[in-house]
Amino acid sequence: MAPEKSPVLQVACLNCRKRHSKCSWTKPSEPSRIHEADASCDRCIALAETCIPGENTRFKHHSNELSPSDHQQWVKYPSRVRFIDETGDLEAIYNPDDNTSPALGFAFDSPTGVSHSSAPTPQPVEPTRQLHAVTHRGRRGTLPHNTLFTDARSLSSVPLGSRLGLYSDAGSLEGACFPLQSMQEARLMKYYLEYMCTWFDLCDASRHFALEVPRRAMSSPTLLNAIFALSSRHLSIMHEQFDEYASTRYHQNCLHKLSSISNDSSALNNDDLLAATILLRTLEELDVPLLGTDHEGHLLGIQVFMNAQDSTAVATEMRKAAYWIGLRQEVTMAFASQRSIKISLSHNFIDQSFSAGSDDVWANRIIVHCANVIEFSFGDGDQTASEYQALRDYDDGWLSSRPSSFLPIAYAPADTISGNVFPQIVYMNHAVVIGVAHGILARSLLLCYDPTLPKLGPARMIAQQRREEEVQDEIRQLCGIALSNRGTIPAMFTASLGIASCGDRFSRDDERMALLDLLIKTETDHFWPTADAQDTLKRAWGWV
Template identity: 35%
Template structure:
């Protein structure tokens, strides 16, 4: 497996100029008036690397902190370079270009509202780069089981006439680049603040709150805030309230049994984000579980994948909710997990399977799938199975039988984690699958006692963060402490 290089992100010979003073007028009609002109500063003082060195922690602009100084200044034009992240130790997980799904319709045409101001073509080369980076390297995070790729196609087209949505996209793209390279972190903060200026008032508007573009922007910003956890040290839960408010306001118009559409794609993205929050905080869902299809009848592969995502939501509510001691509920969920594996279409079968990747008997398995829906459906089902195994209410809590039962549970959980990691490394183009593996590592990685296993889990986590800017390093550091590793 080759090492990541700067060519996988942007050629090292390219330079991007901070042209914000030339493009601020683009958004004036949407409520952004632009900052006043500041004193001149030398490019060296405000270069990307200098800012990172001077500001080890970047605060959330939602709290009115240091990003305001950027918005109230107009630095002189200077070249901004960004380089590849440090070389990984064991794994290399390049950001893969977006691969079009064969089922994606090729005749999509976005018709802007009458009289809407069109923001394209963008006047800033840097903004064009950020938008392309979102399309090629981020949108799949939202479109992981959506064959129509709404976030990679429809959302981008809507951003052509919606500055709130455009600023959200640019903020997220810039944030990820700042996490995987030396791209200026304050660029993301600037777009984040711009988005707030139109987003916050809209959240108080009963009509605007039902707007799909607004909901998409909120979901995109939520992912950015999850990346910010690595920087500010805690999850501010900033836009979670906005996501919940919008989804609840529009929930009545959702029909869970029909084919995928734009609104449903947004709901599923928000639903999966709430899943990760539920898992990392180990609490029951705070978001309504909308009427998703939980049947096991004939359906296309995308629906089969979403069925097991809804199942994982039910498992989270069981594991972290009031019913966690219910043997009946546990049995129902375990049956549902098994039924999905036995009744899902044969297309979900791996096209290649080997017990481990190098024949040593110690590595992760090599499990390759045909399509992203097959990868993600199996990942979510395996993660749900792992959670059920470790939250089995029938396990004795005391006495010798507890130790024996715990050993059995640990082996089953370890096998699920190895499968999740193997699938992630075998299907790199479907990069969201590695996030599922990382969350499993965070949840049950402490159950691995062998140093070789621990190092493999740590290396995969670090490789994921280097390539994608997420999940945060703090979680793996806590795991190292649980393993008894000396602090570094």
């Protein structure tokens, strides 16, 4: 008779189970050591992770002779639910959604009011307990994509004479930093290439920040350190075992260079340093809660770089790409802080016409329009009826002139009975998603800051009620777009911004739960800070 296998060895540890990887041990003859505190499987040792033993739980199936009554009334429930158990034992056995990676491809997900990152909709009596649990459990998670290398071998240079190297003179490769010698820095670069860069090239078919920025970083220590700083900051937020001080060290390395360029005209025209400032501005945004205080340190750096450009000079494609990303960042933070736009909107490459152009061009046009609306709403100038009408006219012109590629490729209306609070609106590409989302954001703001509304009499209440309904409809569409196009990650940030600004206008509990769920999903999936916005809305709704 064959010897009985140890039941412990047949159960993978929690980390290997989440990765669907084989869990192997260097000493299978010592199964009793597996549950010791210092024992780890081979994969956890290679990845420097804490090995958590799995539980060998089996379920026995048995028949149930009870059958439902012919008059049984069944409760409707959404197509997607997630069961939350707050005990550590059950969560350690199996927690499928903690390993959900951000979608990088085109996603056709159903935008429901109850989704993967939240508990089933509770009764209005106590709407905060489960949401609080979901939010804070999601602050730590597994890494999106395989950012960690699968073995613990030391990194080295390419062997001399190997075909993996370049057939070039040594002088032509001077300053090139690849291959990286540090395992941590290799992980950070890989994380940027696979995930962080997807936040940037949304309206750039040439994908400068995914393709050009890493290439430039080979010979630009400041740009390389900016990549490391951003990646390590995001990883430290989401993964408790990652060095939380690494980002600060790389950031300081960047500041040593950037702090000395304000009077150096050649440095101000350096596209590598501008790109580094854009990355550091993103890092800065990760530390600013939505509707919180923005210190604007690297925003000032972007202003210095862009204002140094001669108005008659031809901007490089890299500089244009950096500008459009910087403008989107500025729109987000200016809207959240309810302040005026601090980046120039008068560069000669900015096109506000309605002539034929690519999807990128059309998206950038409406983003500039959104910046103009923010300036109208939060700037120091008077909110005149004529200026307001000019902004409305531009929006109408953009809507009527945009190309057919801005049509949804799929649409489904909201269905509250089945739990789908938001419509499903799927678009063709990132630029279209971002363009439409910013158009909605601008439209919502114009509805809120309409100087033509009656100030007195019954007409005021009627007009105000109509405006409230229009704003709510715009926010529903914005949320539906973000949830239907998961591959366009920053659309979730834009939707969160709209919710944080206008979510207090909603009164139905199912819609409130769905709005709060999107904020939670944005933070748990992408670690974009929305906790303050969640708390503000709960107070506005009387939930706390």
